[in-house]
Amino acid sequence: MLYYQHQRIFIIANWRVGVAxxxxxxxxVARTIADLAAEDQLKTNHVAEAIQYRTIDxxx
Numbered sequence: 001m002l003y004y005q006h007q008r009i010f011i012i013a014n015w016r017v018g019v020a021x022x023x024x025x026x027x028x029v030a031r032t033i034a035d036l037a038a039e040d041q042l043k044t045n046h047v048a049e050a051i052q053y054r055t056i057d058x059x060x
Contacts (some may be wrong), residue, residue: 027049 027042029050034042 022054026054029053 026047027050028053030046032041033046033049034040037046
């Protein structure tokens with residue numbers, strides 16, 4: 001049986017892992033967008049576009 005403190009830490013840890021995975025996926029898509037645009041560095045618009053694509057993908 002998990003105590004309240006342990007449950008709370010477990011929930012926070014799972015949330016952080018989820019955030020890290022989402023961030024990694026968004027950055028992968030943003031890097032692809034930058035590559036298609038023949039850009040060497042990521043720019044804000046690449047990340048914004050990647051977030052839009054990931055949001056659309058999650059809605060379907």
